[in-house]
Each structure stands twice: as structure tokens, then as C-alpha cells.
Amino acid sequence: MALLEIENLVVEFQTSTGTFRAVDGVSMKVSAGEVLAIVGESGSGKSVSMLAAMGLLPWTAKVTADKLVFDGRNLLGMSGTERRKIIGKDMSMIFQEPIASLNPCFTVGFQIEEVLRIHLGLGKAERRKRAIELFDAVGIPNPAERLGHFPHQMSGGQCQRVMIAIAIACNPKLLIADEPTTALDVTIQKQILDLLMRLQTEHGMGLIMITHNMGVVAETADRVIVQYKGRKMEEADVLSLFEAPKSDYTRALLAALPDNATGDRLPTIGEIFKQTSEGAAQ
Numbered sequence: 238m239a240l241l242e243i244e245n246l247v248v249e250f251q252t253s254t255g256t257f258r259a260v261d262g263v264s265m266k267v268s269a270g271e272v273l274a275i276v277g278e279s280g281s282g283k284s285v286s287m288l289a290a291m292g293l294l295p296w297t298a299k300v301t302a303d304k305l306v307f308d309g310r311n312l313l314g315m316s317g318t319e320r321r322k323i324i325g326k327d328m329s330m331i332f333q334e335p336i337a338s339l340n341p342c343f344t345v346g347f348q349i350e351e352v353l354r355i356h357l358g359l360g361k362a363e364r365r366k367r368a369i370e371l372f373d374a375v376g377i378p379n380p381a382e383r384l385g386h387f388p389h390q391m392s393g394g395q396c397q398r399v400m401i402a403i404a405i406a407c408n409p410k411l412l413i414a415d416e417p418t419t420a421l422d423v424t425i426q427k428q429i430l431d432l433l434m435r436l437q438t439e440h441g442m443g444l445i446m447i448t449h450n451m452g453v454v455a456e457t458a459d460r461v462i463v464q465y466k467g468r469k470m471e472e473a474d475v476l477s478l479f480e481a482p483k484s485d486y487t488r489a490l491l492a493a494l495p496d497n498a499t500g501d502r503l504p505t506i507g508e509i510f511k512q513t514s515e516g517a518a519q
């Protein structure tokens with residue numbers, strides 16, 4: 238049975254200029270222990286799809302789907318209270334900007350201990366012990382001392398490790414990583430990616446990796462979904478996608494490798510076609 242099953246997801250935003258459809262009929266399945274990459278240029282609806290699954294979109298978003306099931310439970314018919322028992326516990330998410338994702342007013346220790354208190358009901362001493370274990374597991378040096386630090390006292394890489402520790406605090410079944418390395422220095426990116434992959438294997442979690450970076454896809458994913466303008470253009474296992482891409486869009490993305498697609502942003506389809514026509518004209 239799939240851990241997360243989404244069928245025909247549509248997300249529309251009410252804007253001052255009318256209704257904008259950010260996600261247009263996307264379907265996907267992720268199983269326990271599987272790594273699914275969602276790839277596509279900026280604005281293709283990758284984050285919005287996952288925020289919809291987590292129930293984290295603002296009220297201006299209208300979310301509909303034929304199916305939105307997590308671990309056998311229908312998320313669509315669920316009350317906010319019921320959903321909050323799952324989100325951050327069995328299904329958690331980390332974001333691109335680790336420093337912005339943490340609350341600047343509280344120590345990182347308080348922030349991780351709150352998750353342990355709310356979701357697992359642990360007492361003070363147990364929370365602190367578990368928080369130290371978690372910081373240790375994600376490679377934060379001097380974990381006991383670091384619990385007393387505020388986010389601004391830590392580097393971006395360290396904050397991302399804190400975010401990962403918070404995300405795995407309750408042993409989630411599914412972790413969604415939304416461009417987890419994009420905002421970090423190149424040297425730190427690999428460390429964070431390796432950490433995520435190690436934790437995924439150790440915990441047998443399902444992992445959805447949202448990325449612009451085809452190198453990250455090749456290194457991490459079992460299966461890949463390519464999104465463009467809110468639609469799924471292609472879905473394939475990672476080898477098939479690289480060896481025999483089916484859609485023109487995927488072919489164009491791969492044709493742009495390695496020069497243009499290893500940075501923090503994939504080229505837009507317009508940029509790719511411009512390069513192709515310029516190449517042909519020379």
C-alpha cells in the first residue's frame with residue numbers, strides 16, 4: 238500500500254486579478270522506504286503540491302483532489318485538529334531557507350523540545366535527553382550546549398541540521414524535503430544531502446525530494462516526477478528518465494545538463510529553446 242496517494246490534485250489561488258491554477262491535476266504515489274524526486278523549473282507547482290498535501294496553504298488556496306490519502310487515512314475529510322496530529326509527526330517537511338523556517342525568538346532547544354512535548358507528550362528530562370540524541374544524530378557538535386543557542390547564532394548548514402532533527406524527531410513515515418540544500422554553500426550541500434539519505438535509509442522513511450537540481454535527482458531518487466506549469470509532464474524510474482526521457486520538456490531539461498542545470502535553478506523552457514535555436518543558427 239502506498240504511504241501517500243494523491244489523485245488529480247488541483248490547487249487554485251484567488252488573486253486580485255482572478256483565479257490562478259498553480260497545480261493542475263497532479264497525481265502521485267510514494268511508498269515507505271522510497272525516494273521520489275519532484276523536479277521542474279521555478280513556479281511549476283512543486284512546493285504548492287506538497288504544501289497542499291500537508292494542509293499548510295493559506296486560506297486563499299482552494300484545494301481539491303479525487304484522492305488525498307496518507308497511511309490509509311483520508312486527509313480530505315479530516316478536521317484541522319485531526320490533521321495536526323499527523324503533520325509534524327508522521328509526515329513532516331523541511332524547507333529551503335532553514336534560518337527563516339526557525340522561530341528567531343526561541344532557542345533551537347525549545348523549538349525541538351516543543352515538538353517532542355506536543356506530539357509525544359515527553360516530560361522535561363526526557364525531552365532534553367531525546368533532543369540531545371537527535372542533535373547528535375544529525376551531526377551537531379556539542380549538542381547539549383547548542384540547545385541553548387538561537388537560530389541567528391548558528392550557520393545556515395547548522396540550522397538545516399536543526400530543521401532535519403525537528404523533522405525526524407517523531408520518527409516520521411514520510412519526510413518532504415523542499416529544496417533542502419539550495420540556500421546552502423556548495424560544500425555543505427553534499428553533507429546535508431548525505432545526512433538526509435543516511436536518515437532515510439536508517440529509518441526506512443518515504444522521502445519526497447523537491448529539487449531544481451538534476452544532479453541531486455540522479456544521486457538520490459528511485460523515481461522522478463517532472464512538473465511544468467502545474468502539470469505532471471512525465472513520471473519514470475530514475476534510470477529510465479535519464480536514459481530514455483519521454484516528454485520533450487524532460488529531454489530539453491536533460492539537454493541543458495550539465496552547464497545550466499547544476500546551479501540553484503533549472504533554466505526555463507523559454508531559455509532552453511532560445512539556446513537551442515541560437516545553437517542551430519550558428
Ligand SMILES: Nc1ncnc2c1ncn2[C@@H]1O[C@H](COP(=O)(O)OP(=O)(O)OP(=O)(O)O)[C@@H](O)[C@H]1O
Nearest residue numbers: 250252259277278279280281282283284285286295
Ligand atoms: N499564496 C499564493 N498565492 C498566489 N499564488 C501563489 C501562492 N503560492 C504560490 N503561488 C504561485 O503558485 C505557483 C507555483 O508555486 P510553487 O512555489 O509551487 O513553485 P515551485 O515549482 O515550487 O517553484 P520554486 O522552485 O521557485 O519554489 C507560482 O506561480 C507561485 O507564484
